[in-house]
Amino acid sequence: MAVQTASGQAQCPECFADVTLNKVMQNEITQCPGCGAELEITALEPLTLALAPQEEEDWGE
């Protein structure tokens, strides 16, 4: 059975940029080209992005 994929645009929930997605799968992790946030594809129809859990960093401050 073929894995379902989707292509199109979705909005980054961090910086609200339009992110172009090409043949992505559900739960795949991608990165916003604008702000660098790691994003999870949470739905294919419509294409929906959510922030993926990221390790917090305080940069030593």
Add this chain to the structure above:
Amino acid sequence: MVSVSIIGASGYTGGELLRLALAHPHLEVKQVTSERLDGQFVHFTHPNLRKRTQLKFVRSEAIEKCDLLFLGLPHGSAMGRIDQLATLADRIVDLSADFRLRDASGYDTWYGKPHSNAAWLGKFVYGLPELHRAALKSAKYVSGVGCNATATTLAIWPLAAAGLIDAARGIICEVKVGSSEGGAASADSTHHPERAGVMRSFAPTGHRHTAEVLQALKLKNVVTDVHLSATAVDNVRGVLATAHVFVTPGTQEKDVWKAFREAYNNEPFVRIVKEKAGLYRYPEPKILSGSNYADVGFEFDPKTNRVVCLCAIDNLMKGAAGTALQCANVMMGWDETLGLEFPGLHPI
């Protein structure tokens, strides 16, 4: 080729301008002046230009007509000589503060003495392309920009342009600046044992560049108090402006992003830096040394409606010589980025 001369080329901004002009594909540097260094090769003063030019400094009285004239004179000098200087070239870019303000009374307020040739103020266009590109295209006379004013203005401009600023609350901005802002002349306080390692508040209030920021805000009918403080830090180049701007109730982070993108997405030298990944997640002057980029960013505090707007530049480039050449490119109808392609160094 367009012939260009620089009056007052022994200082840091003059030297930086000479570096840029020598590498520019459409410019031919004709003469550079220094009264003090008359007859000396420029590469002894600007050693990075060894093997790039055999030019010698000449006195300003020896300057000949050229197509484009840059003025790198101390503040207060060009205003008294502009009638004579204007006979030397059809187009002039003055890097000093002498023609930055449109309102002559600003010189009394911020520079402590009246402008001696106020009739010329209206002939100059303020040389920040991000705000005045259309006027620069037909300008013959362009003023330079203040480095701290540039960093502050570019940091807050998107919010002003989008009408998001709560003017009743004022704007507070701290600029951290490198030592080259002080110019090439030394003083007791800039002696290395005194200057090294400092975090020196040198203008907690009353910084002259505030006038340029207020003038820029008026373009969008924003009339508010701007509280600018300047601190010298232990870098040679660089400015980091951290501006605290209060926005109108109901503003959301999405609106701030939109404002920044609308202001800068099409600007060749302004980059929005607000990242969740990478080594430098907010604007950082260090990686801009020698480049004409201004990196801007922000963080929004919805609890207080405060937006912390950031802008990093190289004070000698985007804050002076780089923007001056960018303006010249616009004036001449050339690609705005000519001669300014250097992206900076990493690591540095």
